[in-house]
Amino acid sequence: MQDRQNTFVPAPEPFTLTEGSSFSASNASDTPRKSVIRKETIQSDVEEALEIIGKNYPAAVNKEALTDSAITSMLKALDPHSNYYNPSEFEDLISEQESEYSGTGSSIAGFERNGRIETFVISTFPDSPAARAGLRFADRIIAVNGKNVTSESPDAIRDLIRGKRGTTARVTVERAKSGLFEMVEMKRERVHEPAVPKGFILKDKIGYIEISNGFSNATFNELEIALADLHRQGMTSLVLDIRGNGGGILEQAIRVAEKFLPAGSTIVSQRGRYSNDSRIWKAGKARYESLPMVLLVDENTASASEVLAGALQDNDRALIVGEKTFGKGLVQSVLNLPDGAGLTLTAARYYTPTGRSIQRNYADTGLYDYFHHRQIAEVGTSVYAAKTLTNRIVYGGNGITPDDMSTKPLLSDDKMPLLDPIFFFAREILNEDGMGISSIRQKIIFGEQVVDPNLKKRFSQFAAGKADWSKMLPSLSQDDEFVRSMLTYYLQMGTFGLESANRAKIESDPQVAQAVRILPRSALLAAEADKTRSTPRKEKSSLSLVLNEQR
Numbered sequence: 343m344q345d346r347q348n349t350f351v352p353a354p355e356p357f358t359l360t361e362g363s364s365f366s367a368s369n370a371s372d373t374p375r376k377s378v379i380r381k382e383t384i385q386s387d388v389e390e391a392l393e394i395i396g397k398n399y400p401a402a403v404n405k406e407a408l409t410d411s412a413i414t415s416m417l418k419a420l421d422p423h424s425n426y427y428n429p430s431e432f433e434d435l436i437s438e439q440e441s442e443y444s445g446t447g448s449s450i451a452g453f454e455r456n457g458r459i460e461t462f463v464i465s466t467f468p469d470s471p472a473a474r475a476g477l478r479f480a481d482r483i484i485a486v487n488g489k490n491v492t493s494e495s496p497d498a499i500r501d502l503i504r505g506k507r508g509t510t511a512r513v514t515v516e517r518a519k520s521g522l523f524e525m526v527e528m529k530r531e532r533v534h535e536p537a538v539p540k541g542f543i544l545k546d547k548i549g550y551i552e553i554s555n556g557f558s559n560a561t562f563n564e565l566e567i568a569l570a571d572l573h574r575q576g577m578t579s580l581v582l583d584i585r586g587n588g589g590g591i592l593e594q595a596i597r598v599a600e601k602f603l604p605a606g607s608t609i610v611s612q613r614g615r616y617s618n619d620s621r622i623w624k625a626g627k628a629r630y631e632s633l634p635m636v637l638l639v640d641e642n643t644a645s646a647s648e649v650l651a652g653a654l655q656d657n658d659r660a661l662i663v664g665e666k667t668f669g670k671g672l673v674q675s676v677l678n679l680p681d682g683a684g685l686t687l688t689a690a691r692y693y694t695p696t697g698r699s700i701q702r703n704y705a706d707t708g709l710y711d712y713f714h715h716r717q718i719a720e721v722g723t724s725v726y727a728a729k730t731l732t733n734r735i736v737y738g739g740n741g742i743t744p745d746d747m748s749t750k751p752l753l754s755d756d757k758m759p760l761l762d763p764i765f766f767f768a769r770e771i772l773n774e775d776g777m778g779i780s781s782i783r784q785k786i787i788f789g790e791q792v793v794d795p796n797l798k799k800r801f802s803q804f805a806a807g808k809a810d811w812s813k814m815l816p817s818l819s820q821d822d823e824f825v826r827s828m829l830t831y832y833l834q835m836g837t838f839g840l841e842s843a844n845r846a847k848i849e850s851d852p853q854v855a856q857a858v859r860i861l862p863r864s865a866l867l868a869a870e871a872d873k874t875r876s877t878p879r880k881e882k883s884s885l886s887l888v889l890n891e892q893r
Contacts, residue, residue, distance in 0.1 A: 392405050410428060410683075413426045422709055422712050423670060423672045426684075432682065435676075435684065435686075444505065444506060444532055445503065445505070445533055446504075446511055446513075446530060446531075447471055448463055448472035448503065449463070449465045449840070451496065454810075455762065455808075460492070461496045462482050463478065463479060463480065463481040463483065464479065464835065465479060465839055465840040465843075467533055467534075470533050471528035471529055471531055475527065476526060477513070480518035480773070480836060481515040481516065481518055482518070483499055483513060483514075483515055484516055484523060486499060486503055486511065486512070486513055486514075506530065507531055509529070510527060510528070511530055513525070513528065518769055518772070519773045536555065537553065537555050537556070537558045537560045537561040537564045538552065538564035539552055539554065540583075540845065542572075543572060543577060544848075544854070545858075547576050547577055547578040548578070549569075549572040549577035549580045550583065551565065551569070551581075551582055551583065552583040553565065553582070553583070553584050554585065554587050555587070556590035557591045557592075557594040557598075559591065561590070561594040561597075562597040579633055579865070580635040580636075581636050581638060581857045581861075582636070583638040584651070587644070588647070592649065594646070595647065596610065596623050598650055599650050601631055602630060602635065602654065602659055603625040603653065603654075605628050605630070607625040607695070608622060609653045610649045610692055610695070611623070611697075612691070613693060614690030615689075615690075619673075619689045632868070634861050634864050634868060636660055636661050636663055636857040636858075637655075637661070638853060639664040639665065639742065639744060640750060641665050641666060643742075648669075648671065648742050649700070651667060652692075652695070652698065655694070655736060656728075656730050656731065656736065658867050658870065660867075660868070661746060661860055661863060661867060662745050663746045664853055665747065665748070665750070666740070666741050666743050668702075668741055669700060669701060669702030670701065670741075671692040671693075671700030672690075672691060673688065674686035674688055694728075694738065696728035696736065696738075698726075699739050700742065702740050703739070726738050732871055756817065757821060760818060760828075762811070763804065763805045763811040764829050764832060766804075767800075767805070767829065768833050769832075771797075771800075771833065772833065772836040779837055782837050783837050783838070786837060786838065792829075792834070797829075798826070801829065802815065802819075827847070830850075831846060831847055
């Protein structure tokens with residue numbers, strides 16, 4: 343998350359699903375629909391109420407703020423995903439479609455020491471203003487544009503560092519190596535956030551590609567580049583990771599699905615109130631990527647990402663591993679208002695190739711419960727069964743249920759405090775004269791264990807030396823694997839940067855390991871689907887029964 347507070351994995355998440363920030367463009371084109379709703383017309387409907395409030399309320403009234411609130415409330419009365427955006431918010435929304443934001447290209451995080459939250463640089467984007475200016479891992483942020491920020495929250499510091507393109511950010515940092523203060527000057531730019539941030543070979547010629555930053559205008563092109571690179575390295579199968587992908591531009595998700603589906607396969611249908619809001623998308627390319635694949639999803643996989651998951655599952659093209667997806671199947675049109683503000687207004691619903699609705703039930707449910715998955719789907723009404731190409735049973739009306747349920751390890755409340763001593767120990771190790779970054783670099787290059795027994799012993803001694811951290815020693819001992827993985831993560835972050843650290847994290851991810859294990863099953867399923875396409879009247883095969891029993 344760039345120029346944002348983050349205490350675990352500092353990666354950009356522009357499409358994160360929260361109240362009032364979900365987004366999914368419904369158009370098949372790459373740009374939002376250029377419809378315009380006259381705000382004056384909307385205002386006229388509440389003008390009388392505003393007049394009464396203005397005359398009777400005992401303090402001054404901001405009519406514009408009240409009007410905006412009224413519009414938002416009206417939209418939320420329709421469904422959880424129709425939303426109003428003021429001009430600044432709408433500009434950010436459109437920027438997300440381009441995988442860009444205006445800032446310095448730095449990731450920052452807050453860690454607690456001696457009872458105070460301090461903010462540090464975690465990583466920088468390649469060729470970003472922050473990278474060119476020399477900001478480095480574990481530099482502590484002291485001041486921004488002359489204002490002391492040592493008592494400010496990471497969120498407040500993020501807002502000070504970010505700003506309009508072309509303006510200057512002057513950041514004073516305490517260097518991790520020397521402890522000296524240094525002022526770094528950066529001109530803010532449009533910083534590109536990769537739509538496909540990671541792609542590499544895991545092992546045994548198994549490729550791994552992550553699409554976590556939403557579906558922007560760049561997603562499909564970046565995916566093709568990543569696939570071509572992995573093919574050059576000899577890739578024979580693929581794990582495609584869309585965990586945390588909150589959606590984005592539908593057309594891009596459809597192009598990604600088409601990349602992996604035979605010509606003629608249905609990808610998704612859209613049904614709205616009017617005929618121009620209803621259509622069906624089918625794969626049209628004669629050649630497609632036919633290598634065995636598994637798709638990774640979680641509860642934050644939403645909207646256009648669920649379209650991709652539903653298309654691959656219903657066509658039996660890939661098995662899905664992870665957690666049940668978010669369940670956002672409402673299609674939003676992006677509507678521009680004349681003052682630079684905008685709306686995302688629901689125009690239709692998504693349906694998977696078997697006719698399953700993706701959308702969860704939101705009737706009689708508060709926004710908090712809805713966005714935190716605290717309502718229970720009503721069996722027989724919102725949840726119903728359908729059959730895939732090979733007659734496997736799948737369910738609709740409540741997101742996409744994985745073929746192989748696998749819960750990811752959570753950064754629980756009791757583990758969060760452990761990150762503080764882990765980070766500060768990594769900071770110290772990387773900057774000490776005796777061992778330092780050169781030794782860590784050598785271990786990483788030669789594939790040796792970075793956190794060996796000696797380093798773990800030193801970490802325990804380090805934590806015992808601080809009163810606040812010494813209380814954590816029992817937890818640090820119990821969560822030995824967590825400590826090892828996170829210490830490795832920060833050491834690799836400080837040595838080779840974000841990409842190297844994230845690769846190490848992925849290679850030790852239990853859900854990724856499970857995806858690798860079931861790749862042979864996914865290959866069998868795809869082969870059975872191919873046979874079914876050539877003989878569509880064929881009865882359910884014994885292979886399909888075996889696949890269902892193994893779920």
